[in-house]
Amino acid sequence: MIQFLKSKSFLKHLTIAIIALFLLIFGLKNWLEMTTNHDQRIQVPNLHKLSLEEVERKLTELDLDLKIMDSASYNPNYPSKSVIEQDPEAGDFVKEKRKIYLVLNPSTYRLIEVPDLIGRTKRQATTELKSIGFTVGTKFTYVPDIGKNVVRGLKFNGNKLTAGEKIPKNSTIELILGDGTRN
The missing domain is CATH 3.30.10.20 (Trypsin Inhibitor V; Chain A)
Known part of the structure; x- marks a missing residue:
């Protein structure tokens, strides 16, 4: 058994396996960086007090998607049907096609x-x-x-x-x- 571990055949196959493993890891790392847009950063805008139409226009320009969550309690300090909460928050960095979750102000108290x-x-x-x-x-x-x-x-x-x-x-x-x- 020890003779086999010292043989040229074993060392040749071990070297090929190490090189193949290195190439696989390197290739996988590069592929993941390309497919996940690793270096891409889009700053989330402040959407508070904006109407739904303004929000849609702004997010479309930035290639971001929106998802409206259930309306919260009415807040008289915000215009009717405007954004009162958003997730991720304004200033956070996201990638393209990321969903921005919004909570809108109802038109009146429930x-x-x-x-x-x-x-x-x-x-x-x-x-x-x-x-x-x-x-x-x-x-x-x-x-x-x-x-x-x-x-x-x-x-x-x-x-x-x-x-x-x-x-x-x-x-x-x-x-x-x-x-x-x-x-």
Whole structure:
């Protein structure tokens, strides 16, 4: 066995195998650099507050693709249907045909169902309304009722609300409360 390892035939085949391995690694490295556009860098532009049409035009010029994710909560500081989030962030470097993921600002606040709060205390109703995204008005209407500060109704824009109605998130709801007197 040791004689075979010292033979010319073995050394010749070992040399050929090492050279072939080196050529394979070198060729594979060059092929990967060419097919993956190794040195290519496109800087992602800032797309915040741009409309979808402006974004499409800008990304097409840079040979980038876009993917719209589910709309987020309405943000009044951004124009309607404009970009409020992007991934990758502005300034990051990507390669051509990379997808830029966008979250658009909806045109209005989403509608939220009004809960049934009749019979709850003012504090309970205020906490629940705030937790689901409503604002509670400071002008309370009092009606004759034995329960003091117990909710007897809700108003939105001067109209009475019923449980289950849907109104925009962040709307101001006025409480109709009992005044604590007996009828």
